[in-house]
Amino acid sequence: MTIFDAKTLANEGVRNLSPYQAGKPIEELERELGIRNIVKLASNENPLGLSAKVKQALQDQLAGLARYPDANGYYLKTCIAEKFNIKANQITLGNGSNDVLELIARTFVSDKNEVIYSQHAFVVYPIVTQAIGAKGIAVPAKDYGHDLDGMLDAINDRTRMIFIANPNNPTGTFLASDALHNFLKSVPANVLVVLDEAYSEYVAEEDRAPSFQWVNEFPNLLVTRTFSKAYGLAGLRAGFAVTGAEIADLLNRVRQPFNMNSLSLRAAEVALGDTGYLEKSVIVNDTGMAQLTLFCDEQGLRYIPSRGNFLTIEVGEDAAGIYQKLLHAGVIVRPVAGYELPRHLRVSIGLPEENQVFIEAMKKILAEQVG
Numbered sequence: 001m002t003i004f005d006a007k008t009l010a011n012e013g014v015r016n017l018s019p020y021q022a023g024k025p026i027e028e029l030e031r032e033l034g035i036r037n038i039v040k041l042a043s044n045e046n047p048l049g050l051s052a053k054v055k056q057a058l059q060d061q062l063a064g065l066a067r068y069p070d071a072n073g074y075y076l077k078t079c080i081a082e083k084f085n086i087k088a089n090q091i092t093l094g095n096g097s098n099d100v101l102e103l104i105a106r107t108f109v110s111d112k113n114e115v116i117y118s119q120h121a122f123v124v125y126p127i128v129t130q131a132i133g134a135k136g137i138a139v140p141a142k143d144y145g146h147d148l149d150g151m152l153d154a155i156n157d158r159t160r161m162i163f164i165a166n167p168n169n170p171t172g173t174f175l176a177s178d179a180l181h182n183f184l185k186s187v188p189a190n191v192l193v194v195l196d197e198a199y200s201e202y203v204a205e206e207d208r209a210p211s212f213q214w215v216n217e218f219p220n221l222l223v224t225r226t227f228s229k230a231y232g233l234a235g236l237r238a239g240f241a242v243t244g245a246e247i248a249d250l251l252n253r254v255r256q257p258f259n260m261n262s263l264s265l266r267a268a269e270v271a272l273g274d275t276g277y278l279e280k281s282v283i284v285n286d287t288g289m290a291q292l293t294l295f296c297d298e299q300g301l302r303y304i305p306s307r308g309n310f311l312t313i314e315v316g317e318d319a320a321g322i323y324q325k326l327l328h329a330g331v332i333v334r335p336v337a338g339y340e341l342p343r344h345l346r347v348s349i350g351l352p353e354e355n356q357v358f359i360e361a362m363k364k365i366l367a368e369q370v371g
């Protein structure tokens with residue numbers, strides 16, 4: 001008689017996969033500890049909440065929800081194309097950029113391939129690689145960031161794809177435009193480079209790489225963006241890739257037709273045009289970043305200089321214990337031991353008063369450690 005064993009039926013890569021660990025939801029901590037007024041600085045969300053314009057647009061959209069969404073996302077693609085001066089046929093929409101990253105891997109990577117990413121890189125890269133059964137190559141980081149020369153050295157005949165997040169999560173490290181451009185020139189044309197620019201909006205405009213233009217220069221380049229961070233739509237799930245038209249055509253063959261729903265399509269469209277909200281988000285982030293780095297400097301805490309909307313702070317050996325103590329103080333941050341950063345905690349930039357709650361809680365914890 002045969003016995004049922006789900007694990008042996010699963011694809012080999014899937015059997016050894018660890019699921020993505022998201023930031024702890026506020027409601028979960030409320031349930032567990034019975035506390036209120038929780039401050040969540042764990043998932044790099046926009047602390048401003050939904051913009052008023054998006055909220056109104058969502059309300060207007062409700063009546064249409066019995067209908068299927070536009071499978072091609074015509075209006076959103078038109079808006080993206082206009083805003084960034086690209087063509088609509090270069091765009092692939094996703095249910096968050098995670099969806100696009102997975103779509104890219106499934107379209108191009110097979111179990112015979114290798115995929116390169118950096119140590120301390122976004123965990124979705126190893127997950128999508130492993131799920132396919134491909135071999136992930138984590139190149140040791142340099143000063144917590146990408147070692148581009150090391151990544152070039154790791155390329156071999158089996159290499160199909162390289163993932164680079166710029167700025168990187170969870171380190172906040174940033175690659176200058178020149179360095180990236182030189183790197184792209186050195187990558188063989190048959191190796192795809194996925195440039196994940198989830199935090200691009202937080203980088204000063206003059207420092208941003210002209211990545212959408214590079215797509216014309218490097219047909220093997222794929223750039224991804226998200227509406228989850230500076231645009232403030234994390235809960236709606238909206239992201240996209242900009243690539244050459246040929247790659248977009250392939251991605252759109254694999255993409256589920258309704259991967260973005262009517263609400264996320266409309267919200268993303270309105271958010272793109274809401275420059276006031278975007279500007280405010282960047283100011284709030286710059287202010288909060290200064291507030292947190294000043295606190296660290298005063299306390300003698302080291303941190304990784306960040307160009308994102310979060311700061312990864314070296315709190316020492318007892319990072320896990322400090323994380324727990326912060327939870328009990330009603331502050332959720334993100335442990336990053338799973339990113340080979342066991343001495344660090346990643347703190348998302350919140351509103352000034354939220355950052356202050358974290359700062360006060362940390363001060364108390366640090367004082368107890370000494371005492």
Ligand SMILES: *Cc1c(COP(=O)(O)O)cnc(C)c1O
Nearest residue numbers: 096097098122169198226228239
């Ligand atoms: C947050 C983040 C994303 C965005 O994910 P969504 O699925 O769009 O919410 C993508 N890449 C990195 C590196 C991130 O940190």
